[in-house]
Amino acid sequence: MFGRSTYAQINVTAAIDNFRQMSALAVNSKTLAVIKADAYGHGAIAIANALSDEAERFAVAFTDEAVHLREHGIVQPILLLEGVMSEAEMALAYELNFWVMLHRSEHFEWLRSLAPSQRPKVWIKVDTGMHRLGIGLDEIHSVLPEFDDLLIEGTVLCSHLACADEKHNSFNIQQSKQLEELALSHGLGFSMANSAALSQWPMTHGSWNRLGIALYGCAQSIHNISLILKPVMTLTAPIIALRSIEKGESVGYAQSWVAQRKTTIATVAIGYADGYPRHARVVTPAWLYHQRISLVGRVSMDMITFDVTNLAQVEVKDRVELWGEHLSVEEVAECASTISYELLTSVSPRVKRRYVDG
Numbered sequence: 001m002f003g004r005s006t007y008a009q010i011n012v013t014a015a016i017d018n019f020r021q022m023s024a025l026a027v028n029s030k031t032l033a034v035i036k037a038d039a040y041g042h043g044a045i046a047i048a049n050a051l052s053d054e055a056e057r058f059a060v061a062f063t064d065e066a067v068h069l070r071e072h073g074i075v076q077p078i079l080l081l082e083g084v085m086s087e088a089e090m091a092l093a094y095e096l097n098f099w100v101m102l103h104r105s106e107h108f109e110w111l112r113s114l115a116p117s118q119r120p121k122v123w124i125k126v127d128t129g130m131h132r133l134g135i136g137l138d139e140i141h142s143v144l145p146e147f148d149d150l151l152i153e154g155t156v157l158c159s160h161l162a163c164a165d166e167k168h169n170s171f172n173i174q175q176s177k178q179l180e181e182l183a184l185s186h187g188l189g190f191s192m193a194n195s196a197a198l199s200q201w202p203m204t205h206g207s208w209n210r211l212g213i214a215l216y217g218c219a220q221s222i223h224n225i226s227l228i229l230k231p232v233m234t235l236t237a238p239i240i241a242l243r244s245i246e247k248g249e250s251v252g253y254a255q256s257w258v259a260q261r262k263t264t265i266a267t268v269a270i271g272y273a274d275g276y277p278r279h280a281r282v283v284t285p286a287w288l289y290h291q292r293i294s295l296v297g298r299v300s301m302d303m304i305t306f307d308v309t310n311l312a313q314v315e316v317k318d319r320v321e322l323w324g325e326h327l328s329v330e331e332v333a334e335c336a337s338t339i340s341y342e343l344l345t346s347v348s349p350r351v352k353r354r355y356v357d358g
């Protein structure tokens with residue numbers, strides 16, 4: 001072996017367990033596993049394979065992500081959350097058993113142009129207030145009757161909550177009621193819940209829930225004490241150098257951090273080119289020898305530096321956990337003024353994924 005041992009270890013058993021816990025919160029709905037963006041950076045093929053006995057359906061953002069899954073033997077129907085880009089892609093969706101999100105009236109035309117026996121299953125996106133995708137509430141009442149011939153059993157009205165992680169925000173209730181009433185009046189199923197809504201807004205549980213971030217073990221924004229989710233990714237990197245610096249000496253670019261005492265500095269082989277956030281503040285924690293250590297100095301492209309003065313036993317080659325089993329990615333994200341989703345999806349291909357069971 002050569003090179004550095006910087007790894008994202010992916011615990012597929014944890015993903016299975018998280019899926020079971022989350023889907024059990026809504027026993028009257030089905031739950032699909034959202035594995036867009038390479039399963040939030042965890043590896044879509046591995047996660048899909050791990051969940052093949054659990055999840056009846058998967059969801060990705062775009063057709064190319066779904067084609068990639070098919071090329072690697074994933075057979076379940078796959079929902080395309082952002083729909084298709086052309087009529088030809090609509091035809092391909094039928095061939096490859098992708099479910100298509102229709103979110104503009106043009107999409108209904110593309111669907112109608114296909115022979116009835118060659119049409120993919122579809123969901124219809126309704127804009128209940130996110131104002132990003134979907135047919136507006138003012139239009140939907142005319143669009144649905146206009147394309148009545150395309151609606152079949154199993155067609156689902158879908159919408160997305162703007163504030164699902166805010167437990168007391170009444171906008172969630174407003175959005176949910178609008179979607180549910182619409183679905184009832186047209187005799188269709190609905191899908192509203194993402195992870196946060198699945199766990200704390202039972203009124204959003206529809207015929208399908210869309211489980212993303214909690215599948216990967218992130219539950220900080222989720223207020224449900226019955227859940228014990230496990231982080232799926234643990235990111236570790238080795239110490240490649242140690243040095244002692246004197247009080248008053250600086251570390252890293254722009255001399256932004258200056259030692260207030262004689263300090264032992266550990267240099268760790270990971271940087272922003274690997275997806276470690278460049279905006280992580282000084283004092284962002286990492287985990288070493290069963291305790292927390294603090295980031296010092298600026299994050300470089302390939303390296304970061306920690307104050308390990310209090311750990312007498314530290315040696316080169318020791319492995320530092322940047323986030324995962326002992327330190328939540330949410331906490332690190334907060335120190336970098338971002339969210340867990342961004343950190344997980346930013347872990348670059350330069351970081352090898354190692355898949356483990358349990």
Ligand SMILES: *Cc1c(COP(=O)(O)O)cnc(C)c1O
Binds near residue numbers: 034036160
């Ligand atoms: C990504 C995504 C989800 C999953 O959301 P989480 O917060 O990760 O659970 C659900 N629905 C849509 C439309 C999405 O794009």
